[in-house]
Amino acid sequence: MTALPEKTDKKLGLVIDLDTCVGCHGCVTACKGWNTQNYGAPLSDTDPYGADPGGTFLNRVFSYEAQAEGQPAQTVHMPRSCLHCDDAPCVTVCPTGASYKRSEDGIVLVNEDRCIGCGLCAWACPYGAREMDRDAGIMKKCTLCVDRIYNENLPEEDRVPACVRTCPSGARHFGDLGDPDSDVSKLVADRGGYDLMPDLGTKPVNKYLPPRAKDTLNTQPLEVIADEPQGFLGWLDKALEKL
Amino acid sequence: MHPAPSVIIFTTLSGLGFGLFFWLGLGVPDVSGGTAFAFFAIAYALSCAGLLASTFHLGNKKNAIYALSQWRTSWLSREGIAAILTLFLFALVAVPRIFLGAEMAISGVLGSIFALLTVFTTSMIYAQLKTIRRWHQPLTPVMFLLHALGGGALLAGEAKIAGWLLLALTLVLLAMWRIGDQRAAARGTTGDATGLAHLGEVRMLESGHTARNYVVDEMVYRVGRKHAAKLRMIALGLAGALPAAILLLTPPGHITAFLALALHLTGAVIGRWLFFAEAEHVVGLYHGK
Structure with missing residues (x-):
């Protein structure tokens, strides 16, 4: 059913540290790899070696530049994927019931056997988290690696989403954001984790940790030092003028 | 869109x-x-x-x-x-x-x-759809309903009723565009969308893809904006004002009714194309658009 559960037992989600992320796209590759070979239809690559390559991804890293007046610019890498919203508009608009939010852990999933590929859920999502797979004709989205996190065939350290497992800088954290005592919840509280576009009322589960304050550079820009040259330079200046 | x-x-x-x-x-x-x-x-x-x-x-x-x-x-x-x-x-x-x-x-x-x-x-x-602020307004359903009622009355041969309804449609279209423009302008910035506005002015340095993709094609890529003002006037005239004038000011007859219908349909299609083409989705902010 596309009615949202009133309450979910857990709120599994990601906490992404924008201070630590170096923008290596490792999570993008790990996500594509795992989700192409496992749950649901593979993530297609169209015309991969041709002139107009394209394809479906569940996670993409964008880079932004922020600059305050009179300050040096700062680069922030922002991985973007489904935020598994508590009030997920993509779920309620779905006409077929293919989109649903699980009451046990809050993961938002697509039942590919019911999806008609109308694309309305992608229109309803403010975050661009859903991509239609153009080969399969069905909507793809982050599953929070539902086929890893409960998978007892995997070693315990691998039972986290592929993007979290692969992140070389430790910028991605996975856990229950509904439990105030979980590591991820403490991290969010410590670092002032925030929601993306909270005014749209989607109540995202995933949180972003803002970049830490940078040291301020105390050096002034270089002054012009030879406006009125003195000493040897003064003599040279005058000598050259006379030539 | x-x-x-x-x-x-x-x-x-x-x-x-x-x-x-x-x-x-x-x-x-x-x-x-x-x-x-x-x-x-x-x-x-x-x-x-x-x-x-x-x-x-x-x-x-x-x-x-x-x-x-x-x-x-x-x-x-x-x-x-x-x-x-x-x-x-x-x-x-x-x-x-x-x-x-x-x-x-x-x-x-x-x-x-x-x-x-x-x-x-x-x-x-x-x-x-809250994500498309231009559409998320009460006049959107009014516009659709007036299209149906006015166009339907034209097909039913009720020239005068159709004339008044299409006149109402003309006014509603104008108001809808005006409110839509205000709502779209208040969409926010890339800084608001990323939550990084406190760091200063935010611009996209590098997008998360090297090729076109579904999100860009469907929701970020915008067409028709260059000529939006002209297309609005064409849609307004053809779908609403002209057929309304013909129906209300000329004696009823098959030829005028057919002319009004042809104009209205053309205008409706142009207006509907523009309805999609000029709508901006908030996800565009992440793409710096």
Whole structure:
């Protein structure tokens, strides 16, 4: 059913540290790899070696530049994927019931056997988290690696989403954001984790940790030092003028 | 938003078809026999052609039957159900009227209500989307309903009623664009969307993709904005003002009615194309657009 559960037992989600992320796209590759070979239809690559390559991804890293007046610019890498919203508009608009939010852990999933590929859920999502797979004709989205996190065939350290497992800088954290005592919840509280576009009322589960304050550079820009040259330079200046 | 031809055909044709059903249900024009057959055939042809067109852009048509299941939350599902109910109700009206000459007044009125409800549910598919601020306003359903009522009255041969309705449509279009522009302008910045505004001015340095993709094609890539102002005037004149003037100022006749209909349909298609093409989705902010 596309009615949202009133309450979910857990709120599994990601906490992404924008201070630590170096923008290596490792999570993008790990996500594509795992989700192409496992749950649901593979993530297609169209015309991969041709002139107009394209394809479906569940996670993409964008880079932004922020600059305050009179300050040096700062680069922030922002991985973007489904935020598994508590009030997920993509779920309620779905006409077929293919989109649903699980009451046990809050993961938002697509039942590919019911999806008609109308694309309305992608229109309803403010975050661009859903991509239609153009080969399969069905909507793809982050599953929070539902086929890893409960998978007892995997070693315990691998039972986290592929993007979290692969992140070389430790910028991605996975856990229950509904439990105030979980590591991820403490991290969010410590670092002032925030929601993306909270005014749209989607109540995202995933949180972003803002970049830490940078040291301020105390050096002034270089002054012009030879406006009125003195000493040897003064003599040279005058000598050259006379030539 | 990507102006998919299937969705433009769907909303204009089915809107017109259900608009004609609305008037036929009320007994306007009061016809029976062969004439009634012709009117109902036009209404069915338009609404069914529109509904069929709406399935063209589906990625996975074989699951279409499930689309009727989620009426509790989904306007798209409600739209499908309302459309099918309306088509069914009008079979109960059309057959007795054509072959038995029966009035079918009560079922007719009921059918008319459902016809309007269908158009309303269609409009809510778009008006419900908070992500597209331009559409998320009360005038969006009003615009769809006036298109259906005005166009339907034109097809039903009610020149004067159609004239007044198309005049109302002209005013509503103007107001909708004005409010839409204000709402779109208040969409925020890349800094607001990323939550990084406190760091200063935020611009996109590098996008998360090297090739085009679904999100960009569907929601970020915008067409028609360069000529939006001109296209608005063309749509306004053709869909509303000109046919309204013809219908209200000239004596009723087949030629003027046909001319008004041709102008209105052309304007409606242009207006609907623009409705999609100029709508900006908030996800564009992440792409610096």
